[in-house]
Amino acid sequence: MTIKKLTILPTGAEILLPAGSPLTEVEYETPQRLIPFGCRSGSCGACVIEVLEGFTSLGEPDHDELDFLEDLGRTGGNHRLACQCRLRGDATVRVAEES
Template sequence: MTLKKLTVLPSGTEILLPAGSPLTEVEYESPDRLIPFGCRSGSCGACVIEVVQGFGCLGEPDLDELDFLEDLGRTGGSHRLACQCRLQGDATICVADDI
């Protein structure tokens, strides 16, 4: 099993997850609420993150996710819905509201 590292800013918390894990697994790997998950289906926007490093390591966003991010005013290509991401490689993220 190959482990990949997710770093969550601003705390700098590092979490190791098996490659391909959904980011919702962060809830089970840390006692802190690092990412505020809501619906877990990509329709509430609670888990908007900014990808600081490793954007391509979180899988490709589908058109529904991109449209919803645009509706939320999160354009520019660095934002994702954490509930829709799968960790394929090392990445650094920041919860969008913590920026």
């Protein structure tokens, strides 16, 4: 099993997960609430993250995710919904501030 590292800012927490794990697994790796997950289905926007490194390591966003991010005013290509991501390589993300 290959292990990948997810660094979450602003805390600087480093979480190790098996490759292909959904980012929702972060909740089970630490008692801290590092990413504020809500619905887990990509429809509430609670878990918006800004990808600082390793954008392609989180898989490709689908059209629905991109449309919803645009509705939230998160355009520019570096934001994702964490609940829709799977960790395929090392990545660094920052929990987005509410807009």
